[in-house]
Amino acid sequence: MVDRSAHPSAFGWEFQIVTAISLAINNIENTVSINFEGPLEDVEVSLSDGHVIFSQAKSYAKTDIDEANNTGWNVKLTSAITGLFEVYLKQPDNSEFKYLVNYPYPLGKSKGGKTNFRVNEYGEISGTELTSQQVKIIREILQNCQDDDITKLSSEEFDSSFYQFLNHLSIGTYRFTNFKSDRRFSSLDSLIKDFLDANRFSTSVVRLRNHWIKQGETNLTQKDPVTRTEFLFAIALVDNTFSGNELFGQKVNTKQISRVYDRFVDTIEHAISMEDFNRELTADVLDYFELDNIDDYFYSDDEAIKFTEHYLENYLKYFKLNNLPESEQRLLTRFALARCLEERDLMSRLFNKGEIKNAY
Structure with missing residues (x-):
């Protein structure tokens, strides 16, 4: 019926x-x-x-x-x-x-x-x-x-x-x-x-569809166009890595992360759609790991821990949430930076023109 x-x-x-x-x-x-x-x-x-x-x-x-x-x-x-x-x-x-x-x-x-x-x-x-x-x-x-x-x-x-x-x-x-x-x-x-x-x-079809519909509902009221980067970044957001509450493969203060996670996901989405953020992260990865090309980067939990500790102060500004204690802000920034490193290959494909194909 x-x-x-x-x-x-x-x-x-x-x-x-x-x-x-x-x-x-x-x-x-x-x-x-x-x-x-x-x-x-x-x-x-x-x-x-x-x-x-x-x-x-x-x-x-x-x-x-x-x-x-x-x-x-x-x-x-x-x-x-x-x-x-x-x-x-x-x-x-x-x-x-x-x-x-x-x-x-x-x-x-x-x-x-x-x-x-x-x-x-x-x-x-x-x-x-x-x-x-x-x-x-x-x-x-x-x-x-x-x-x-x-x-x-x-x-x-x-x-x-x-x-x-x-x-x-x-x-x-x-x-x-x-x-x-x-x-x-x-x-x-x-x-x-x-x-x-x-x-x-390998992203979930239903979760991606629901995210895009929610994104569209927001756009209906705000009237501002959604950029290609913002639209495609949903693929990273709904991927298992970004939607979980793990940091370096382990549960870390799950209650703290869960309490502000929805707000934080929006902050991650905004930051990673910024050219300044991507430019800075790419430069830091190349410098820290002594690479000539970002395509040569391979993620590892141990190395990601060292990287985030070394550069944490530089990235707090990108993931700032109002009314959040400094300790939780630092924890969530470490979480975000680790996820960005782990999904570097995915994000590179999402943001580079010519990397993504039409459905047909």
């Missing part, structure tokens, strides 16, 4: 986050930042070549995707297509536009709208693959809208812009249902697994 108790807006935000994660994973080789709630569209993914993927994500919270009840589809389509076209008029070059939904017929079931779309079939169709009837549906929406940027266009300007817009447009259907169970995440989990397998990561 479908869970019809979920609040529509909360469900919609969750679907928006899921589409953002999917777009980021599928373009991670070139992704610079992900905005789960962009200034112009629902989701915005910026790529290294200046290309931007703008997406409108619309969903039904009270209708299972397997059902054909698409009441209100036209309102959603009108809002999404008008918004995307408005952005296209402002930024026509080096941009891509996506209308992504969780129901079978994004263009409706009448007037030829359902062609190319099927219940239980998911994927994207480019604007150039739409039938003439489907193009007519979209065209009429834009011709009848009251947006000043669109109505001021002459007939010739509108025609030229519209058909160019179709070349940059795609319409996609995602499996994302309103079930209470995690079945709604089956499609996303499959994509995350493909991504992890492609990059030889």
Whole structure:
């Protein structure tokens, strides 16, 4: 049975986050930042070549995707297509536009709208693959809208812009249902697994997905884009080494660490996403171990103990927590620094462009 108790807006935000994660994973080789709630569209993914993927994500919270009840589809389509076209008029070059939904017929079931779309079939169709009837549906929406940027266009300007817009447009259907169970995440989990397998990561799919969703929820309120580094660092955060309470392979003041661990993980994430921190740690590792290249570094508990004792004072500033006694601050800094050393190879892959592959 479908869970019809979920609040529509909360469900919609969750679907928006899921589409953002999917777009980021599928373009991670070139992704610079992900905005789960962009200034112009629902989701915005910026790529290294200046290309931007703008997406409108619309969903039904009270209708299972397997059902054909698409009441209100036209309102959603009108809002999404008008918004995307408005952005296209402002930024026509080096941009891509996506209308992504969780129901079978994004263009409706009448007037030829359902062609190319099927219940239980998911994927994207480019604007150039739409039938003439489907193009007519979209065209009429834009011709009848009251947006000043669109109505001021002459007939010739509108025609030229519209058909160019179709070349940059795609319409996609995602499996994302309103079930209470995690079945709604089956499609996303499959994509995350493909991504992890492609990059030889052993991270938990569910824990990584939950972290990214939490990250997206924070971004929805703060509005600031998530950088590629911040997004990928989740792989290190949810890895067993970072999520445990061990220091050099032994339990150390577990109660102390656990009491502030959630706050501390956020601090670790922030510090390791900083170029200054990575630059300083790399330089210290090369100097202390007398290496010419960071790739020659191999972790060992005994050597890590000596390293952290030697450089501890220099790194307290990166892992500072307010209202924390100095003894606990030093303990947690030792913990963080040890984890950074142990995961040096992983972090190097996460932060270096070209090291991470797309899911496909």
